[in-house]
Amino acid sequence: MLLTSGSRGDVEPFAALARRASAHGHEVRLGLPENSGVDVAGLDAVTLDVDFHRLIQTHGISQWTAVRHFRTEVGPGMRRMLAAAVRETLAFRPDVVVHHPKVLTAPAVADALGAPHVLAEFVPVVTPTREFPAPGVVNRDLGRLNRATYSVARAAERMFRRDMERACAQLPGGRAPSPASPPRATLEAISPHLLPRPADWPESVHLTGAWHEDSAAQEPDPAVAEFVRGGPYLVASFGSMAAGNPHARGRTVVESARAHGLRTLLLTGWGGLALPENLRDDDVLALPTAPLDAVLPGAALAVHHGGAGTVHTVARAGVPSVVVPFIADQPFWGRQLHRLGLAPAPVPYRKLTQATLVPAMGEAMACRERAAGVGRAVRDEDGLGSALEVLTGL
Structure with a gap:
């Protein structure tokens, strides 16, 4: 049983693992959010x-907005x-449960079924x-205090404790085994070429490489294919991020x-970028989405939000980045x-102007040789194979 929750970047890797495991003869069920794309x-x-698409479209990405709408939207969504x-x-009664950190009830139901559970992290x-x-x-190194910052993640369990108890009323006996x-x-679905394995991680933690399907690369539609053949270009995508003025960012x-x-x-x-009408011309193609694996390899650089999935896709293409972080782990990846020489210093989205972006683009293009080398190394990884080897060895 694979259980994931979040935006597209949280779902695509689980879908890739589901396909790989199914291809190797395993019976797999994937639990995922609605309308993930x-x-x-x-x-x-x-x-x-x-x-999650609806939550972001309705309330944006602001943490404070999420707090204000916790009772009406976020809380009920998590409860369901x-x-x-x-x-x-x-x-499904699986032999193994593999779950995203947001799926807080996964350990309890696995314990109730006598099945091992495996945590999967993309960050x-x-x-x-x-x-x-x-x-x-925290966005800066705290030295010996770094480990203490990981206690914040455990606060989510306290925040949703009552919802977890209600959910676990479905279990035999009406409650979860305690403690879980x-x-x-x-499974850390992260490339060691983008994040070397920390020396103090225990042996039970496996840095597998990113979960990516080579066979999943789609051909772009004819208009996109014609555009990328037409001369030097960049790719800009902020994924599921939607905040502030998308037309100003597009400009x-x-x-x-x-x-x-x-x-x-x-x-x-999902609304993070938009093209002002007076900028429409032959040198710009705006559309909701395109297969990144198909359009990135020929690009001079990519301007993106720094989500874990996008970071790995851009790195795999051998293309340098300009990271414009919005929230959560994005400043970390930026x-x-x-630090790895694949991008200039990140440009926070509130500081995104021509005065900041033009020089950042110039710095990014100076990273092309380094990005190409890392791309070759990342393409040689088989994160799905490594993950499946761990799971079948439990």
Whole structure:
């Protein structure tokens, strides 16, 4: 049983693992949010009764907005998701439960079924280390205090304790075994070329490499294919991020690209970017989405929000980045890419102007040789194979 929750970047890797495991003869069921935008054709997939796309479209990405709407939207959504995870896992009765950190009821239902549970992280927010603070909690190194920052993730369990108890009323005996067992293993679906393994992670933590399907690369539609053949271009995408003024950000990206003689493939995503009407021309193509694996390899650079999935996709393509972080782990990845020589220092989205983006683009293009080398190394990884080897060895 695979259980995930969050935006598209949280769902695509689980879908990839489901396909790989199914191809190797395993019976797999995937529990995922509604309207994720991920192709799950051919998979045994069930809904977890929450729509993160709707939450972001309605309330944006602001943490304070989320707090204000906790009672009306966020809280009820999490409550439904936690209960659905228990219901669907009980119905499937799996031998192993693999779950995203947000699926807080997964350990309890696995314990009730006598099955091991495995935690899967795309950002190491739960697994502590002294080498860096918990991504999304603190944005600077605290030295010996870094490990303490990982306690913040455990606060979610306290916040949703009553909802977890309600969800676990479905279990035999009407309650969860207490305390829940620790994960049998933790899968860090992260490239060691982007985040070297911390020395103090225990042996049960496996740095597998990113979960990516080579066979999943789609061909772009003819208009996109024609555009990417038409001369030097960049790709801009902020994924599921939607905050502030998307037209102003679109203008900044397009005009900064023109300052470098680049055309712009503008992927508007869930509303983070938009193209002002007076900037429409042959050197700009704006559309909601395009297969990144198909359009990135020929790009001069990528301007993106720094989500874990996008970071790995851009790195795999061998393309340098300009990271414009919005929230959560994105500043962490922006700093990490800069540290590795794959990007300039990140440009926070509130500071995104031509004055900041034009020089950042110039710095990014100076990273092309380094990015190409890392891309070759990342493409050689088989994160799905490594993950499946751990799971079948439990």
